[in-house]
Amino acid sequence: MSALAHLGSTGGGAQAPGGAAPEPTKKGGFTAYLLLLPGVLWLLVFFVAPMVQLAAVSLQSQFPGYPGYYYRDVNFGSYLTAITEYLPHFGRSLLFAGAATLFAFVLAYPLAYAMAFKAGKWRGVMMICVIAPFFTSFILRTVAWRQILADEGPIASTLRFLHLLPGGHITETWVAVVAGLTYNFLPFMVLPIYASLERADPKIIEAGGDLYANGLTTFRRVTLPMSMPGVLAGTLLTFIPAAGDYVNAELLGSDTSTKMVGNVIESQFFKVLGGFPVAAALSFTLMAVILALVFLYVRRYGTEELL
Amino acid sequence: MGIFSKSTGGFREAKGDLILENVTKSFATFTAVDDLSLTVPRGSFFALLGPSGCGKTTTLRMVAGLEQPTAGRVKIGSTDLTGSRPYERPVNTVFQSYALFPHLTVRDNVAFGPKRRGVADAVAEANKTLELVQLSHLADRKPTQLSGGQQQRVAVARALVNHPEVLLLDEPLGALDLKLRREMQVELKRIQMEVGLTFVHVTHDQEEAMTMADTVAVMNLGKIEQMGAPEVLYDLPRTKFVANFLGQSNLLHGTVQGTDGDSVVIGSGDHKVKVRQARMATGEGGEAIFGVRPEKTRIHDTDPGPQLSGASIGPGTLLDVSFSGVATQYLVEIPGVGRWAVYEQNLDLDRIDNKPGDQVWISWNPGHAFGVRS
Numbered sequence: 001m002s003a004l005a006h007l008g009s010t011g012g013g014a015q016a017p018g019g020a021a022p023e024p025t026k027k028g029g030f031t032a033y034l035l036l037l038p039g040v041l042w043l044l045v046f047f048v049a050p051m052v053q054l055a056a057v058s059l060q061s062q063f064p065g066y067p068g069y070y071y072r073d074v075n076f077g078s079y080l081t082a083i084t085e086y087l088p089h090f091g092r093s094l095l096f097a098g099a100a101t102l103f104a105f106v107l108a109y110p111l112a113y114a115m116a117f118k119a120g121k122w123r124g125v126m127m128i129c130v131i132a133p134f135f136t137s138f139i140l141r142t143v144a145w146r147q148i149l150a151d152e153g154p155i156a157s158t159l160r161f162l163h164l165l166p167g168g169h170i171t172e173t174w175v176a177v178v179a180g181l182t183y184n185f186l187p188f189m190v191l192p193i194y195a196s197l198e199r200a201d202p203k204i205i206e207a208g209g210d211l212y213a214n215g216l217t218t219f220r221r222v223t224l225p226m227s228m229p230g231v232l233a234g235t236l237l238t239f240i241p242a243a244g245d246y247v248n249a250e251l252l253g254s255d256t257s258t259k260m261v262g263n264v265i266e267s268q269f270f271k272v273l274g275g276f277p278v279a280a281a282l283s284f285t286l287m288a289v290i291l292a293l294v295f296l297y298v299r300r301y302g303t304e305e306l307l
Numbered sequence: 308m309g310i311f312s313k314s315t316g317g318f319r320e321a322k323g324d325l326i327l328e329n330v331t332k333s334f335a336t337f338t339a340v341d342d343l344s345l346t347v348p349r350g351s352f353f354a355l356l357g358p359s360g361c362g363k364t365t366t367l368r369m370v371a372g373l374e375q376p377t378a379g380r381v382k383i384g385s386t387d388l389t390g391s392r393p394y395e396r397p398v399n400t401v402f403q404s405y406a407l408f409p410h411l412t413v414r415d416n417v418a419f420g421p422k423r424r425g426v427a428d429a430v431a432e433a434n435k436t437l438e439l440v441q442l443s444h445l446a447d448r449k450p451t452q453l454s455g456g457q458q459q460r461v462a463v464a465r466a467l468v469n470h471p472e473v474l475l476l477d478e479p480l481g482a483l484d485l486k487l488r489r490e491m492q493v494e495l496k497r498i499q500m501e502v503g504l505t506f507v508h509v510t511h512d513q514e515e516a517m518t519m520a521d522t523v524a525v526m527n528l529g530k531i532e533q534m535g536a537p538e539v540l541y542d543l544p545r546t547k548f549v550a551n552f553l554g555q556s557n558l559l560h561g562t563v564q565g566t567d568g569d570s571v572v573i574g575s576g577d578h579k580v581k582v583r584q585a586r587m588a589t590g591e592g593g594e595a596i597f598g599v600r601p602e603k604t605r606i607h608d609t610d611p612g613p614q615l616s617g618a619s620i621g622p623g624t625l626l627d628v629s630f631s632g633v634a635t636q637y638l639v640e641i642p643g644v645g646r647w648a649v650y651e652q653n654l655d656l657d658r659i660d661n662k663p664g665d666q667v668w669i670s671w672n673p674g675h676a677f678g679v680r681s
Contacts, residue, residue, distance in 0.1 A: 203406035206373055209393040210400045211465065212318065212423035221419070225410040 058280035067274045078281035086264050086282060090289065093260040096174065096249075097242035100181035101189075104238050105231070107182070108189035112230075113223075115190075116197035130190050138184055142251045145183065149176050149252070172254040180248035188237035196230025197223070232301055236294060243290055261286050317395040318424070323384020324349050325370065325473050325505055330379035332365050339365040341529035342379070347473075347522075349384075352499050352506045354520030356513060358552070362529040363509045367475050370507065371400045383472050394423070399466035400475040404482070405458045407450035413437070413461050414446040420469040436468040439498065456487045463495070467502060476508040480515065492518050513553050517541065525549045541600075545588040547679050550598050557604065557647040557669075559597040559620070572617065573597045573678060576643040580676065581617030587678040596679050601648040603675040606637050606661065607668040618676070620644065621668030625661055639667055 061073035083090075115126045133141060149155055149170040159165035170176050204226065208218030224231075246262025253259065265282045268275030325347040332340040340362040347353045355363040368374040369381055372393035380389045388396050399420065408416050414433050421429035437443045440460040450458055459479060466474055476495070480488045496519050499506045510516050516523045517537035524534040525548070533540060533549045544550040550558065561575030570581040573595050580597045587595070611619050623641035630653075637649040649669055661667060 201404060201406060203402050203404055204408060206393070207400070207402060207406040207408070207465075208419075210371055210373070210398075211420040211469070212394045213419075214392070214394050217423060222408055226408075228410070 054280050054283060057276050058284055060277045062274055062277070070274075070277065075277075078277035079285065081278050082281040082285050086261065089259055089261045089264050090286070092174075092249075092258065093243045093262070093286065094289070094293070096178050096181060096258075096260060097239050097245075099178045100185060100242045101235050101239045103178065103182040104186050104189040105235060108186060108193055108234065109231075112190050112194035112197055115194050116200075117202070127194075130187050134187070139247060139251075142180055142184065142247055145176075145180055146171055146251055149179070171252055172258075174253070174258050176252035177249050177258050177260075180252045181242045181245060184245075184248065185238040185242050188241075189234040192233035192237065193227055193230040196227040196233075200226050228301065232298065235297075240290055240294065244286060317392065319386055319388065319391060319395050319397065321383035321386035321388065321397050321472055322349070323386075323472075325353075325507065326380075326382040326384075327366070327370075328380040328382065330366070330369060330376045330381065332362070332369060332374060333377045338529055340369070340376075343529070343531060344379075345524065345531065345534075347505055347507060349472075349505055350503050351521045352496070352508065352519060354508045354510060354516035354523045355526055356510055356516040356523050356553070357526035358511055361526040363511075363526045364477060366526075367400070367477055367507065367509045370473065371398055371475055372396050373400075397472040398475060399469050399471040400477060401459075401462045401466050401479045403478045405450070405462040407458060407461055407465070409450055411449075412446065413442065413448050413450065413453070416450065416461055417465045417468050419465065424469070432468055433464075436464045439467070439501070440464045440494075455483055456491065459483065459491060460494075463498065467498070467504075470502075471504065473505045473507060476506060478510055479508075480510075480512075488515070495519060517553070523553075525552060527552075543586060543677055544598070544679060547596050547598075550596075550677070550679055555601055555648060556598040557601060559644050561595060561597060563593060563595050567617070570617065570673070571595075571678060578620055578641075578644060579617060580620065581673055582676045582678040583674065586676065588680055597676060598679060599671050599676045601636075602634075602650040602652075604647075604649045604669050604671045605651060606639075606649045607670060608661070608665070610668050611670045612668075615670050618673040619668055619670035620647070622666045623647070623669070625663050625665045625667050627663055628661055637661070637667070639669060641669075 056072065057070075058078055059072075059074050059076070060070040061075040061077070063069040063071060111126075111130070115123055115130075119126050147153060151157075151169055151171070156165060156170050159170075160168065167173060170179075200223070205218060205223055208222040209215075213221055243260075244262050246260060246266050249258050249260045249263050250266075261282055265279045265286075268279035268282065272278075325345075327343055327345040330340055330343045330345075331338065343362075343366065355366060357363045365374060369376050372388070372391060372395070375390060380387055382388060383397065388398075408419065411419065414430065414437065417436055418429045418433035421432045426432055434443065434446065437446055440463055442457060442460055442464065445453060445457060450461060453461065459482075462479065479495075480491050483491060492515060495506075495508075508516070508520060517540075520537065522534065523537050523540055525532045525540065527548050532546045533544065540549065541554055544553060544556070547558070550556040559573065559575055559578065559580060561573040561578070561580075564572045564574040564579070566572065566584070567581060569584050571584060571587050573580050573582060582597060607619075607621070610621060612621075620641060623639040623644075625637060626640050626646070627636075627638040629636045632653070634650050634652050637651070639647050639649065641647055647669060
């Protein structure tokens with residue numbers, strides 16, 4: 001999307017250096033609105049309406065003496081509960097998602113780089129390997145990781161044997177949760193970085209060498225900055241869903257010390273009588289926090305093409 | 308030097324002529340450059356001219372260090388650069404696609420090289436070079452905000468700012484329209500004279516090569532067919548490939564039938580033409596190709612034969628006449644020889660009364676004819 005907008009602006013940019021977009025013709029106006037209609041309707045029905053409903057629920061008050069019954073109200077009490085009681089969960093959500101994003105980046109960049117520049121005829125095979133896990137349910141794959149990382153499993157036993165596992169477990173710890181998040185969202189990091197590297201003209205990287213930059217400097221000064229749009233997209237696509245995830249903490253984490261906001265929302269909705277307003281308030285708070293973080297992040301690292 | 312040392316660590320100062328010694332570059336299935344030896348004098352504007360796939364770009368990339376030769380040496384003066392990395396060579400390239408860094412401003416693009424080499428006032432150097440290519444006013448723009456011609460000049464500035472011993476130009480004008488290309492040809496020539504660096508220019512455009520370069524090397528199938536000043540190459544091509552690739556030639560495939568004074572007689576069917584010994588690229592006997600440039604010929608309504616024996620041909624059938632103001636171009640089908648072209652400058656106000664289908668003869672000054680190997 002951003003790439004298209006960018007391409008569109010290059011043509012006009014030469015004539016109008018101010019970057020002013022050409023005026024849309026009046027004749028096309030009606031057709032344009034007509035084409036927008038399905039998308040707008042979709043957003044209204046499946047995004048705006050549920051959001052309004054969720055906001056309304058988060059502000060409801062409970063009928064005194066009737067647990068599970070509410071009335072319409074503008075009561076911010078649920079938000080207070082959400083923030084004060086579940087602050088550690090917010091902290092964990094952001095911390096685990098942040099760590100998973102970092103690890104995913106560290107794993108994904110060399111992989112994407114190899115696919116874009118070194119794989120040759122193996123590029124297609126590597127691409128399939130990255131995408132193939134999507135053909136299995138991610139719940140199933142996460143359950144599989146529980147088996148692999150289990151106390152009796154090969155990894156945990158080996159580490160225990162080598163005295164490298166102080167706690168004795170991998171599952172039921174934050175390590176397993178972050179590992180699960182990293183694993184599950186890795187393709188969302190690989191694909192955008194790959195796309196941005198693959199689009200880059202190899203001559204530009206050669207130009208780095210031609211202009212006295214050695215391999216490392218060329219990577220730092222040319223390749224990495226050129227792939228920033230992909231890195232930015234990848235980190236957002238990893239961090240945002242990871243921060244809201246509850247499956248990994250549920251299946252790989254412990255019942256107490258690794259719960260994330262998603263787990264609280266899930267239990268408030270499905271397991272606690274009268275938990276709806278708090279769950280809705282938690283959802284909204286998480287959304288606000290993520291939006292604020294993303295905004296700051298894009299402001300800091302975003303290129304013109306993304307803003 | 309560790310990998311964290313300044314990238315200038317392995318930089319090699321070298322001054323002098325660019326010398327290629329028996330350079331060969333083989334890829335898996337073909338040989339791109341075949342035992343090529345070449346000396347480009349310091350400070351000259353040298354053009355490597357040839358069709359696509361002739362090995363000219365591979366040759367350039369070996370000088371830049373972007374490819375390593377399979378055999379042979381690449382030297383500047385007495386310094387052997389074979390095997391060294393691109394960033395270690397006092398050589399810079401203007402890439403065909405410009406290859407500007409999209410994330411950097413024009414100024415930062417130009418300052419990139421000086422910064423890597425630790426030049427103290429890299430930005431000032433960049434500004435100075437931008438002035439040379441008349442782009443100072445666009446220094447804060449991103450490359451995508453510039454036109455093709457402007458991007459091209461940024462690419463030239465980005466290479467020039469480093470004062471390389473050799474500047475390589477890889478079809479730098481290929482993406483520009485004709486008018487801009489002519490302007491840039493003049494501009495590049497001006498810059499080269501001003502900075503006095505060795506320019507090696509790769510192109511498939513023969514006119515561009517002849518306009519700009521002091522020396523042109525015509526390449527074909529990984530080898531240099533002929534090398535020399537543009538006028539010499541054009542006037543006296545030594546191979547059929549050069550005769551056809553550099554300008555246009557009227558050719559007659561025949562056999563050497565003997566000598567007449569200081570001329571060689573080449574015959575084909577009823578036609579007999581003469582070439583001065585000194586302008587023949589073949590030895591005695593055997594097959595030979597006679598050639599003469601279209602603008603060196605004239606068209607006749609009657610047989611000029613008796614007076615111009617060996618310097619005329621005909622009769623042929625006039626196929627096409629095209630009048631273009633300054634000149635008139637005739638296309639003539641000569642039985643047993645092929646199609647010949649005649650360009651006549653419209654010096655006089657003669658009415659052109661030749662029509663397609665007419666019988667015509669063609670003549671030339673015998674001193675302009677040449678003979679090449681078949």
